[in-house]
Amino acid sequence: MARRKCTRSSWERRGGAPNRMPKSYKTLLRKITYSLAHPELNRILLAATKRGRDAREAQLATLVDPEGFTQSIKKLKTDAISKLDYLVQEFKLNCERNGSTVFLARDGREAIDYIATLAERHGLKVIKKSKSLTTEEIELNPRLEERGLEVIETDLGERIIQLAGEKPYHIVFPAVHKSQTEVAKLFSEALHEEVKDDLQAIMDAQRHALRPIFLGPGMGVTGANVAVAETGSIIVETNEGNARLITSIPDVHVVVVGMEKIVEKWEDALRLMIAHPMSATGTRLTNYVSMMSQRLPLAGHPRRELHVVILDNGRSRMREDPSFKEALNCIRCGACMNICPTYGVTGGHIFGYIYPGPIGIPWTEEVHGLDHAAEFAHLCIACGLCREICPADIDIPMMIAKVKEKDVKRDGQPIANRVLIRYEELAKIASATAPVSNWLVQNGLSRLLMHRFLGIEKRRKLPLFVRNTFEKRFLEIKREIPN
Ligand code: SF4
CATH class of the missing domain: 1.10.1060 (Fumarate Reductase Iron-sulfur Protein; Chain B, domain 2)
Structure with missing residues (x-):
């Protein structure tokens, strides 16, 4: 059989x-x-x-009504998500009125294909990026590299993890886990010259390496912290100023924006521009806040393009799931x-x-x-x-x-959870059989097996089982106490 x-x-x-x-x-x-x-x-x-945490707390203390501010953020986001279909259309329409091209990407694959094809069409080989978690989400960099494009992150933290071949460690501080020594080593290897184990030396090296990239040919790709439907505008917040260069110098700039970032009005956007740095870095305002609605001629180049990729990638489904x-x-x-x-x-x-x-x-x-x-x-x-x-x-x-x-x-x-979920039944048996159960549980071999199979650390002190349990004693005491 x-x-x-x-x-x-x-x-x-x-x-x-x-x-x-x-x-x-x-x-x-x-x-x-x-x-x-x-x-x-x-x-x-x-x-x-x-x-x-400390910096955030200090900033919050400067608000008259911190809880009221939190609730206002909750309300504006909840309202925006509840009418997201309308906001996406309104935002798209206004972007197009401003002369931008809008692409609605159902998933990461569509967004990547759009960006790669655009670069190929313009004959651009270099993609200059500013920090964007949305592009991390769709793993844009490795996919573009597979299509023969060179991708250069220009935010210091993002550049560090790009050189290290890692994923972000933290949403706001992607390379927070790297020591100064490690960063100096990464930069020395990448630049083929010695970068001293010193903060100023590292920043100088990054600046010198990036300057020709900013000014040279290539396509700029950024995310967006907020998108404003009523004017078809994009807001990008950075502390290093790199996004300002990426959004203004290249002839072609692509913004990848998750659809949940769209809000209806500028009043909502301004509130978010305060909420972001307050909770992220504990500051009142981000150093560089770039607001864009359209591309203007620069240095004799009249036909400069702005492409806005609105990414769904599961967000519509999330919206339907309570x-x-x-x-x-x-x-x-x-x-x-x-x-x-x-x-x-x-x-x-x-x-x-x-x-x-x-x-x-x-x-x-x-x-x-x-x-x-x-x-x-x-x-x-x-x-x-x-x-x-x-x-x-x-x-x-x-x-x-x-x-x-x-x-x-x-x-x-x-198996560990399935056993430990039944601890009350097990404890009853162990109490009834004490002190034999204590010997069984406490001996070296048992501790080793429990460590290996139940995840109970072998050095952890375990309580002893007793026959006269608290439950029994309590019932006796209760009998002795008159009503
Ligand atoms: S990242 Fe900030 S806004 Fe998002 S869930 Fe965490 S605390 Fe809330």
Whole structure:
């Protein structure tokens, strides 16, 4: 007789989960083990996230009504998302009136193809970019490189991770985990000259290397922090001024904007321009705020083009899903990363895929799939701090719980959880059989097995079981106390 395959439906019919550890847990364990072996990373990250929290708190203290400000951000984002179809059309119409070309990309593949084809049509080989998480989301750089284009990130943090071949560690500070020494080494290798292990020397090297890139031929690609429907305008905020050069010098500028960034009016945009730096860097205003509605002639070049790629990539689906719709309210400030206790000790390469941190869990699930989200969703300890700090009051913990639920429904609980969920029943048996149970649980071999299979650290002190449990004693005491 052929052996019956234990398919998912068969174990589901039996009401249980497969007796295995899901792949996501194994990956997680491997990454955490690596992180624990590199405590220096942890020190850098904890110091940086604390700086972020402190600076934000100091800025918030300058507001007359911080909670009122948060609620106004929540309201304007919720209103915008509720009429997003209309706003996309209004924004598109006004961009076209301004002379820009608008492309609605259903997914990353369409957006990438549009940008690559545009560069090819203009015979441009170099793509100069400013920091854009939306282009990270669709993995624009490697795809453009596959099409023979050279991509150069011009934001310092983005350039560092580009040279290191890594993904962002933090939404706002992508290279926060890199030490000055590591950065100097990366730049020395890339520039084929020695760059001193000194902050000023690194910045000078970056400036000198970028100047000819800014002035030379190539296409500028940026993201957008906000898009304003009523005038078809784009707002790009940077602290280094690189986006201003990229948006103004090249003859062809492409903006990739996630559709959730569109708001109706300038009043909404101005409010967001205050909310972004306040929660992201703890400043009142970003150093450079570039506002663009159309391209004007420059240096005798009358036909300069502005292309706006409006990216959907799962956002329309998110909007229809009551569990994940609120994630579209995210203003990408990174504050939830700065307060999350597990992100603070693991960092964005463990607690994240391309979108890191607490809000990275629902975003990853929606745009990159459950497999990637499940690799870090279970790191969330449901403390709720991310919601407390969020400037848009997003219920991030509830969305994370939904992602965990989806994962457990699909892959089942790992054996450790299935055993530990039944701790009350196990404790009753162990108490009834004490002190034998204590010997069994405390001996070296058991501790090793529990460490290996249940994830109970072998050095952790475990409580002793007693026959005369508190439950029994309580019932006796209750009998002795008159009503
Ligand atoms: S979820 Fe909230 S705190 Fe986190 S990045 Fe988005 S807006 Fe900021």
